Amino acid sequence: MTDENPAVSDLITRSNRLGADPKNTNYAGGNTSAKGTGTDPVTGRPVELLWVKGSGGDLGTLKPGGLAALRLDRMRALVDVYPGVEREDEMVAAFDYCLHGKGGAAPSIDTAMHGLVEAAHVDHLHPDSGIAIATAADGDELTRTIFGDKVAWVPWRRPGFQLGLDIAAIKEEHPEAIGCVLGGHGITAWGETSEECEANSLWIIDTAAAYIEEHSTDEPFGAALEGYAALPEPERHARAAALAGTIRGIASTDRPMVGHYTDSDVVLDFLAHEAHPRLAELGTSCPDHFLRTKVKPLVLDLPATAGVEEMKERLLELHQPYREDYQGYYERNATDDSPAIRGADPLIVLVPGVGMFSFGKDKQTARVAGEFYVNAINVMRGAEGLSTYAPIDEAEKFRIEYWALEEAKLQRMPKPKPLATRVALVTGGASGIGNATAQRLAAEGACVVVADLDLEKAQAAAAEIGGPDVAVGVQVDVSDAAAVQAAVDAAVLAFGGLDLVVNNAGLSLSKSLLDTTEADWDRQHDVMAKGSFLVSQAAARVLIDQRMGxxxxYISSKNSIFAGPNNIAYSATKADQAHQVRLLAAELGAHGVRVNGINPDGVVAGSGIFAGGWGANRAEVYGVEEKDLGAFYAQRTILKQEVLPEHCAAAVFALVGPDLRQTTGLHVPVDSGVAAAFLR
Incomplete structure (x- = not known):
């Protein structure tokens, strides 16, 4: 398969344009195709081919490698061996015997729709406007009213070979049609050229949107509810942060989840009106939606004016009936060959006046789940504005959610990394030990919040790690309680919660007892002793609310044990940190929170502390050149090896990874062996 083929080039260009605009389709939603002529590599003769977006791809970022290429004659010959709708899933495996060439993506369930329709180009999309018509109670009548003979109505049918046959028949029976509305699902359009197909898709989408805009009732979600209006933004975000731990714990009862917070106008307006409980209970309709959002959300039934603790308590009360309801949904619809239940916790939690919390196995999945529920709200608004929202029934939803083909796709997912779903906050994370630790935790699967006094450096470090779905940078002065709380709030709003805190922020003043001023002492202790206390205290509130351990x-120091010259303020505050580890391990263990420490020797490479004057002072104390300080430290150790930031990061991972789950209150020396700092 090659992008040199004009049909492929046109298909990629069209797909990227359509996928770049969220009004046309959602992330990874829909698929596109083109038919054209290729060369049979065996005979050298022309052969008719079908190129179609493969399973799991995204139109907006589609490349030639994301297409499946099939021999059109072989794919269409499957009609002669089709065993009927009860066994149509078998046809997906048959597509593999129609593939042309090497490489490319796996054919999706919608391949039949694209291959059987007699048109050179086909688009299947999930636009909000189109799904609004598809989910209206009188969607078939609305389709005729809005589009006339140009667009046909196809009653709901689960995606598959039979749906492909149905649409092919409609195309043949209605030569005047440019596409169809798929009941409960989306739209399909076609054309003889790529440009014509794209134009037809956009005409259906825009015509539906214009009709909704012109004919919708003024208040499709009903009257405004007193007390349910959006809180002012600062209060809204503070409330969201305060609730995040409780909500993440709810969503993670069966398995840990990463979260995403959304307070868009679409969500806040929906929750401010009287129809939202009824519509939320009906659930989403488009398969792409409910596969990512579950069939329905958990909705807090309190006004925005309720207190934080009242909201927390009520959310916990609502969780159990939600789980029982989902279990009932599973038991009503499961058959002997259904996959096991995948968990009964919500993936979408709606809080009036505050916004939406969405969850998934990683940040991207959680964010996309929220985007899909925003799509679902837009669909509900359009359907309610013209008619009544009437999604497909729960039995059909179950057939999609627990589809054997969907289960097989999930089973093919790669094994998660050791720290997958964990959210880490690393103070002093822009340089030295902190930066190495942030990078290592992210490499092991964690989402990371890089907190540093220098915001620009924190954001640059986060960008280098991987961007907002993996890491974010925030500013924090750890000696300021309000700044610490703001950093923890930013962490839970970015990733839904918090699991792992690394107290690394620090500074050092190298002075003798007589030269150390009261201001020196206070500054040293404010940043490290007080700072570590403030960070641990703010984080512990989230950890306790989550009920996830x-x-x-603490990045302490061998100086918490070792007594060296001209180091009174620094070493004393490191000893303070070391004892905080023991105290907090004893106190927080009841909540499943483990507290441990790292005792490094002097880590010179990449260190902001050493670069800021500490290195020069220590070099003077020991009578060596500053450039040789790392080597000097190495030579005084048993192993004669310099301690680097990545060695400390490895020790952090060892403590928080899967192998030391029963370890708390421990200090791990990372000093290449300093006998005077041996733990006793």
Missing amino acids: GDIV
Whole structure:
């Protein structure tokens, strides 16, 4: 398969344009295709081919490698061996015997729709406007009214070979049609050229949107509810942060989840009106929606004016009936060959006046789930504005959610990394030990919040790690309680919660007892002793609310044990940190929170502390050149090896990873062996 073929080039260009605009389709939603002529590599003769977006791809970022290429004659010959709708899933495996060439993506369930329709180009999309018509109670009548003979109505049918046959028949029976509305699902359009197909898709989408805009009732979600209006943004975000731990714990009862917070106008307006409980209970309709959002959300039934603790308590009360309801849904619809239940916790939690919390196995999945529920709200608004929202029934939803083909796709997913779903906050994370630790935790699967006094450096470090679905940078002065709380709030709003804290922020003043001023002492202790206390305290509130356990790691120092010259303020505050580890391990263990420490020797490479004057002072104390300080430290150790930031990061991972789950209150020396700092 090659992008040199004009049909492929046109298909990629069209797909990227359509996928770039959210009004046309959602992330990874829909598929596109083109038919054209290729060369049979065996005979050298022309052969008719079908190129179609493969399973799991995204139109907006589609490349030639994301297409499946099939021999059109072989794919269409499957009609002669089709065993009927009860066994149509078998046809997906048959597509593999129609593939042309090497490479490319796996054919999706919608391949038949694209291959059987007699048109050179086909688009299947999930636009909000189109799904609004598809989910209206009188969607078939609305389709005729809005589009006339140009667009046909196809009653709901689960995606598959039979749906492909149905649409092919409609195309043949209605030569005047340019596409169809798929009941409960989306739209399909076709054309003889790529440009014509794209134009037809956009005409259906825009015509539906214009009709909804012109004919919709003024208040499709009903009257405004007193007390349910959006809170002012600062209060809204503070409330969301305060609730995040409780909500993430609810969503993670069966398995840990990463979260995403959304307070868009679409969500806040929906929750501010009287129809939202009824519509939320009906659930989403388009398969792409409910596969990512579950069939329905958990909705807090309190006004925005309720207190934080009242909201937390009520959310916990609502969780159990939600789980029982989902279990009932599973038991009503499961058959002997259904996959096991995948968990009964919500993936979408709606809080009036505050917004939406969405969850998934990673940040991207959680964010996309929220985007899909925003799509679902838009669909509900359009359907209610013209008619009544009437999604497909729960039995059909179950057939999609627990489809054997969907289960097989899930089973093919790669094994998660050791720290997958864990959210880490690393203070002093822009340089040295902190930066190495942030990078290692992210490499092991964690989402990371890089907190540093220098915001620009924190954001640059986060960008280098991987961007907002993996890492974010925030500013924090750890000696300021309000700044610490703001950093923890930013962490839970970015990733839904918090699991792992690394107290690394620090500074050092190298002075003798007589030269150390009261201001020196206070500054040193404010940043490290007080700072570690403030960070641990703010984080512990989230960890306790989540009821998921967690880890707090202190980057202490061999100086917490070792007594060296001209180091009174620094070493004393490191000893303070070391005892905080023991105290917090004893106190937080009841909540499943483990607290441990790392005792490094002097880590010179990449260190902001050493670069800021500490290195020069220590070099003077020991009578060596500053450039040789790392080597000097190495030579005084048993192993004669310099301690680097990545060695400390490895020790952090060892403590928070899967192998030391029963370890708390421990200090791990990372000093290449300093006998005077041996733990006793």
